[in-house]
Amino acid sequence: xxxxxxxxxxxxEAARSRYESLQISDDVFGESGDDSSDNPFYSTSGxxxxxxxxxxxxxxxxxxxxxxxxxHQKRGDKEGSGHRGGSGGGGGPPGALSRSQAEEEGWTxxxxxxxxxxxxxxYGPAQKMTSSAxxxxxxxxxxxxxxxxxxVTQTNMYxxxxxxxxxxxxxxxxxxxxxxxxxxxxxxSTSVQRCESVLSIWSSxxxxxxxxxxxxxxxxxxxxxxxxxxxxxxxxxxSNQGLYKIQPFLDSLQQSFSCTFRPSQTQVxxxxxxxxxxxxxxxxxxxxxxxxxxxxxxxxxxxxxxxGFICQxxxxxxxGTDCLATLKNKPQLHSLVAKQLxxxxxxxxxxxxxxxSITSLGLFTEFSKxxxxxxxxxxxxKSDCTGLPQNMLVCSSTPAxxxxxxxxxxxxxxxxxWYNKGHFRFLTNAYPPTKQGIxxxxxxxxxxxxxxxxxxxxxxxxxxxxxxxxxKYFIFHKPNKTWQQVFWLSISIAINNAYILYKMxxxxxxxxxxxxxxxxxxxxxxxxxxxxxxTQ
Numbered sequence: 001x002x003x004x005x006x007x008x009x010x011x012x013e014a015a016r017s018r019y020e021s022l023q024i025s026d027d028v029f030g031e032s033g034d035d036s037s038d039n040p041f042y043s044t045s046g047x048x049x050x051x052x053x054x055x056x057x058x059x060x061x062x063x064x065x066x067x068x069x070x071x072h073q074k075r076g077d078k079e080g081s082g083h084r085g086g087s088g089g090g091g092g093p094p095g096a097l098s099r100s101q102a103e104e105e106g107w108t109x110x111x112x113x114x115x116x117x118x119x120x121x122x123y124g125p126a127q128k129m130t131s132s133a134x135x136x137x138x139x140x141x142x143x144x145x146x147x148x149x150x151x152v153t154q155t156n157m158y159x160x161x162x163x164x165x166x167x168x169x170x171x172x173x174x175x176x177x178x179x180x181x182x183x184x185x186x187x188x189s190t191s192v193q194r195c196e197s198v199l200s201i202w203s204s205x206x207x208x209x210x211x212x213x214x215x216x217x218x219x220x221x222x223x224x225x226x227x228x229x230x231x232x233x234x235x236x237x238x239s240n241q242g243l244y245k246i247q248p249f250l251d252s253l254q255q256s257f258s259c260t261f262r263p264s265q266t267q268v269x270x271x272x273x274x275x276x277x278x279x280x281x282x283x284x285x286x287x288x289x290x291x292x293x294x295x296x297x298x299x300x301x302x303x304x305x306x307x308g309f310i311c312q313x314x315x316x317x318x319x320g321t322d323c324l325a326t327l328k329n330k331p332q333l334h335s336l337v338a339k340q341l342x343x344x345x346x347x348x349x350x351x352x353x354x355x356x357s358i359t360s361l362g363l364f365t366e367f368s369k370x371x372x373x374x375x376x377x378x379x380x381x382k383s384d385c386t387g388l389p390q391n392m393l394v395c396s397s398t399p400a401x402x403x404x405x406x407x408x409x410x411x412x413x414x415x416x417x418w419y420n421k422g423h424f425r426f427l428t429n430a431y432p433p434t435k436q437g438i439x440x441x442x443x444x445x446x447x448x449x450x451x452x453x454x455x456x457x458x459x460x461x462x463x464x465x466x467x468x469x470x471x472k473y474f475i476f477h478k479p480n481k482t483w484q485q486v487f488w489l490s491i492s493i494a495i496n497n498a499y500i501l502y503k504m505x506x507x508x509x510x511x512x513x514x515x516x517x518x519x520x521x522x523x524x525x526x527x528x529x530x531x532x533x534x535t536q
């Protein structure tokens with residue numbers, strides 16, 4: 001037992017040193033408070049039975065897994081050992097090049113070194129917060145008083161217009177700024193208490209919370225909830241944008257993200273876990289899952305892999321004439337999303353990591369002209385494989401050995417095929433194909449791989465891990481209107497970013513709040529619980 005413990009510790013130290021060499025925060029190994037997930041890439045704890053993520057998805061070659069953490073499945077894709085490419089048998093995916101075409105286009109097996117220029121910025125908070133700064137101070141870096149005042153104004157305008165049309169509401173009176181803060185606090189408390197309904201606060205059940213229920217009556221809360229608005233009326237110049245009721249808030253939030261934090265060189269483009277809290281998913285019944293309404297929007301983010309700070313968000317409707325779903329070509333859609341997310345990072349020598357739906361030679365080439373370097377996982381089913389050598393995208397008849405890889409280059413772009421219980425393909429111009437890395441797995445020890453594969457695994461591991469931490473702020477309130485769903489999701493992201501800035505500030509050295517404690521403190525400050533006199 002002691003020997004197993006020492007082995008696990010040595011692997012942990014090895015993984016930690018690898019993370020440091022790849023500029024990833026060791027926060028992935030845990031912070032204050034419990035964490036609900038094992039590291040999907042580096043399984044280093046002595047009692048962990050979770051395998052290396054890449055190996056785990058690779059096992060789909062032999063059998064379909066029965067129990068996968070649902071959002072980890074989105075992080076990668078593999079091509080099975082029996083897969084031969086496109087629908088035509090051995091022809092490869094659409095747009096792929098034959099061997100002679102690939103040679104004409106400049107693809108070669110002769111490898112050369114690749115160097116990414118130094119990052120042109122220092123990452124971290126853009127402004128210094130005092131040691132006495134509160135949880136509310138950090139939150140209001142993103143949702144300031146003028147933003148809350150606008151909610152007050154728009155809510156009162158909507159209530160007035162609604163009553164002019166449908167009749168007066170005798171129980172209504174104009175909402176105040178203090179009440180709006182309390183309203184935000186009540187809904188935010190659902191993330192702290194993990195309760196499905198915000199109205200549970202005033203109930204007598206398990207999720208009742210009399211300590212905060214005294215601040216406002218349930219009747220008053222429901223009135224504010226009924227009329228709550230960010231934009232009361234459609235702009236006079238006639239916008240058909242389906243998110244017009246939330247767009248000004250999203251624009252303000254995005255500007256505040258950019259002004260308060262400078263991300264590190266390495267960043268990830270991905271869809272964060274937003275459907276459900278992972279704990280709920282593993283405990284609810286199939287009937288409860290079927291009752292959940294499907295989201296009518298998708299949300300993509302650009303996220304710093306050194307801190308977890310979400311630098312930019314991009315929201316798109318799945319239905320309607322103005323939605324991106326009108327682009328039937330999914331790679332085209334995801335390429336457009338990627339360009340939107342990266343429009344502010346050109347010229348900085350940033351390295352971005354992408355999943356199969358975004359990775360493409362055309363996009364990466366376009367990004368390289370803007371001094372944006374890329375490392376992405378490829379899939380012959382999900383990726384746009386136009387311009388890539390066909391022989392690298394289909395599996396050889398010769399059995400591959402674990403850790404074995406093949407590489408072809410075109411200029412500074414490398415196409416890597418790596419085997420680990422399945423074939424994985426990567427496209428990158430951010431890491432030299434001549435350098436080797438390792439994947440550390442508790443049971444198997446070290447598995448050799450190109451450095452780009454290790455970097456992708458490490459950075460995506462951090463984001464998978466961070467999804468579970470971010471979910472501690474997932475607001476459980478489930479409104480029917482799409483713009484309200486987007487609003488509460490964006491509030492969840494703002495709280496996540498607020499906590500990251502708090503941890504990097506002098507205030508954290510004074511009161512070392514865990515994520516849960518920070519959330520609880522924010523709720524109390526929004527509710528102004530130093531003065532507990534109830535409002536009716």
